[in-house]
Amino acid sequence: MNDYEMGRQFYESIVHFDESDEAKEFYYRTMDMKSINASGHEETIRDRILRAYGILFCEDTGLEMGQPAGPDEVAATADRLYIGSVGYDSKHWYRMKYHFPVIDDDNYDRFAALVVADLRSGPLRDSVFEDGDMLLVGAADPLHMTSEERKNQKVSAVRLPGGYDNDDHSGR
Numbered sequence: 001m002n003d004y005e006m007g008r009q010f011y012e013s014i015v016h017f018d019e020s021d022e023a024k025e026f027y028y029r030t031m032d033m034k035s036i037n038a039s040g041h042e043e044t045i046r047d048r049i050l051r052a053y054g055i056l057f058c059e060d061t062g063l064e065m066g067q068p069a070g071p072d073e074v075a076a077t078a079d080r081l082y083i084g085s086v087g088y089d090s091k092h093w094y095r096m097k098y099h100f101p102v103i104d105d106d107n108y109d110r111f112a113a114l115v116v117a118d119l120r121s122g123p124l125r126d127s128v129f130e131d132g133d134m135l136l137v138g139a140a141d142p143l144h145m146t147s148e149e150r151k152n153q154k155v156s157a158v159r160l161p162g163g164y165d166n167d168d169h170s171g172r
Contacts, residue, residue: 003121004121005121006121007117007120007121007122008121008122009026010026010027010030010113010117010121011114011117011118011120011121011122013026013027013030014027014110014113014114014117015098015114017110027110027113030045031044031045031046031049031109031113032044032045032046033045035048046109046113047068049109049112049113049116050068050069050070050109050112051066051067051068051069052116053068053069053073053074053112053115053116054066054067054068054069054073056116056158057069057073057077057080057081057115057137057158058073058076058077060140061073061076061077069108069112070108071103071104071105071108074103074108074109074111074112075103075104075108076140077137078094078095078100078103078111079093079095079141079142079143080137080138080139080140080142081093081094081095081115081135081136081137081138082094082135082136082137082138082155083097083124083127083133083134083135083136084127084131084133084134084136085136086136086138086142086150086151086153086155087150087151088142088147088150094115094135095111098111098114115135118135119135119158119159128159134157134158134159135157135158135159136155136156136157136158137155137156137157137158138150138153138154138155139153139154139155
């Protein structure tokens with residue numbers, strides 16, 4: 001199994017987390033796996049994902065560069081993520097599409113893992129190549145914007161560095 005396929009299996013375990021004990025088991029087992037980071041220190045996949053999430057999405061939350069995102073940072077940024085276009089509907093608002101009504105101590109790492117896994121191996125990654133859809137990061141606090149303000153907010157597109165860039169999904 002190549003990296004793309006393993007990443008896709010991890011993504012699917014998160015999506016089906018509430019429906020299946022096997023999915024939960026796979027998710028927890030993967031998140032607790034150890035790896036060696038660039039500085040040679042051992043860390044869990046959970047740590048790596050939360051660090052990646054922090055770097056990609058938490059720049060203006062006061063999180064120090066390189067620190068893992070915590071529940072407060074993930075909750076503060078989750079409503080800023082849009083798929084393809086800005087809107088207040090489940091088709092475009094990432095958190096709504098994946099049914100995370102509340103982000104708290106129990107699921108913040110699962111939401112962060114979902115976003116990162118989707119960028120690397122999920123349908124969002126695939127749609128970048130097929131449909132041109134991107135993950136967009138909008139302005140802070142879109143819940144309190146008018147529809148017009150939300151449509152006209154400044155957004156930036158995000159692609160996970162080191163993702164897979166060929167169409168055969170081989171991960172090479």
